[in-house]
Amino acid sequence: PPLSRILNLREFEEIAKSVMSYKAWAYYSSASDDEITYSENMRAFSRFFFHPRVLVPVSKCDPSTTILGFGSPIPVFVSGAGLARLGHPLGEANITRGAGRTNIIQMVSSSPSLSYGQIAESRISASQPLFFQLYKHKDDKVAEERVRTVENLGYRAIFLTVDAVVSSSRERDIRAPFVLEEQEREAEQQPAANGQQMSSQEVPRKPDDVATKSADKDMNLLGTAGALVKFDDQDMSWKRACPSWMNICDTIPWLRSVTKLPIALKGIQCVEDAVLAAEAGVDAILISNHGGRQLEYSLPSIEVLYKLRKQRPDVFEKLEVYIDGGIRRGTDVLKALCLGATAVGLGRPFMFAQSAYGEEGVVKTVQILEREIVTSMRLLGVTSVKDLVPEMVERVDWQPK
Numbered sequence: 001p002p003l004s005r006i007l008n009l010r011e012f013e014e015i016a017k018s019v020m021s022y023k024a025w026a027y028y029s030s031a032s033d034d035e036i037t038y039s040e041n042m043r044a045f046s047r048f049f050f051h052p053r054v055l056v057p058v059s060k061c062d063p064s065t066t067i068l069g070f071g072s073p074i075p076v077f078v079s080g081a082g083l084a085r086l087g088h089p090l091g092e093a094n095i096t097r098g099a100g101r102t103n104i105i106q107m108v109s110s111s112p113s114l115s116y117g118q119i120a121e122s123r124i125s126a127s128q129p130l131f132f133q134l135y136k137h138k139d140d141k142v143a144e145e146r147v148r149t150v151e152n153l154g155y156r157a158i159f160l161t162v163d164a165v166v167s168s169s170r171e172r173d174i175r176a177p178f179v180l181e182e183q184e185r186e187a188e189q190q191p192a193a194n195g196q197q198m199s200s201q202e203v204p205r206k207p208d209d210v211a212t213k214s215a216d217k218d219m220n221l222l223g224t225a226g227a228l229v230k231f232d233d234q235d236m237s238w239k240r241a242c243p244s245w246m247n248i249c250d251t252i253p254w255l256r257s258v259t260k261l262p263i264a265l266k267g268i269q270c271v272e273d274a275v276l277a278a279e280a281g282v283d284a285i286l287i288s289n290h291g292g293r294q295l296e297y298s299l300p301s302i303e304v305l306y307k308l309r310k311q312r313p314d315v316f317e318k319l320e321v322y323i324d325g326g327i328r329r330g331t332d333v334l335k336a337l338c339l340g341a342t343a344v345g346l347g348r349p350f351m352f353a354q355s356a357y358g359e360e361g362v363v364k365t366v367q368i369l370e371r372e373i374v375t376s377m378r379l380l381g382v383t384s385v386k387d388l389v390p391e392m393v394e395r396v397d398w399q400p401k
């Protein structure tokens, strides 16, 4: 259907499913085990209802905000997802250009299907901010090199992913293994756009997912997962005993020592870790369970945010809090903001939109969200994101049908 007929984000998923290869679709859509956290991420939003206020003048309504100091017309950014070219030949560049045209911020995955330099070059202007999602290599030097590379390319913040020390089992994906050899060959051959040849370790890692090379068809689950995490740091830490000859070995101080960019932790899943993040002095946390793709039965992101707001409102004064996972509607965005989030991230919706319609699909996704956000803000009786407060939402203990 023509893009003008698309009314909401869910429609993109249906259309993408019909135009993508089954294997690519399985990779984008799949989640861990029985996909409970995946579906609860979305369903949980339907347990939160609004307390709208009426007779409030709302003709002027401004949904803009700042995210780590960067202006954004709506409180939404793109959460990093790997291998955008599986869905569309232009892949990540569709998202970068679409984000640039609508002035929203894209977080670029550590495992893209274009080089970090090519993505930076796809920006519509040099001032378009990009954030970088970091999978930390177990060798600090290699990890540092990657951080410096993206810093030199102009990326403006580092989102360290902390919920993926191992890859979980995504069964639909395993049953429909896709072959990435072609992309891998390309990535190996093409120098990164900053002139550096990527080493084999620096080739964007295969997705945080169970992608199986054809040669590895017989790999069992453990073998595949093992191969995928080969280079990733499984010993990241808040605090651990350092041998005396090491200056810094805890992960956050290490990251602080190698970059001046703002640091966010992506994949905080409970109140306790949000508190530790604030103590560690990071600039932001992204409450996320990787879209249900990592620990099955991790709580839905909106529930974690709700608990954090209730139990530790002080955390919101120390850092910016974002959530991702299951956000598909403007009302979902507003619920998160009422509960203290500065902004929200979306993963799959942008991947499906660019798969189905390229760059235009990304632009349309932002337009739909903006329309839904502004409409619901007005009906809620607010004209600015700072007016969105916890008293405006109520969590019910029943599940709407």
Ligand code: FNR
Pocket: 027, 028, 029, 041, 079, 080, 081, 082, 109, 110, 111, 133, 161, 207, 208, 266, 288, 289, 290, 291, 292, 293, 324, 325, 326, 327, 345, 346, 347, 348, 349, 351
């Ligand atoms: C992801 N996600 C992800 N996260 C990350 O830190 N690094 C990555 O490379 C990827 N790759 C990736 C690929 C695909 C296909 C998906 C769907 C997701 C997780 C992503 O950043 C985000 O947390 C979730 O997608 C948010 O949930 P929704 O919006 O997809 O429900």
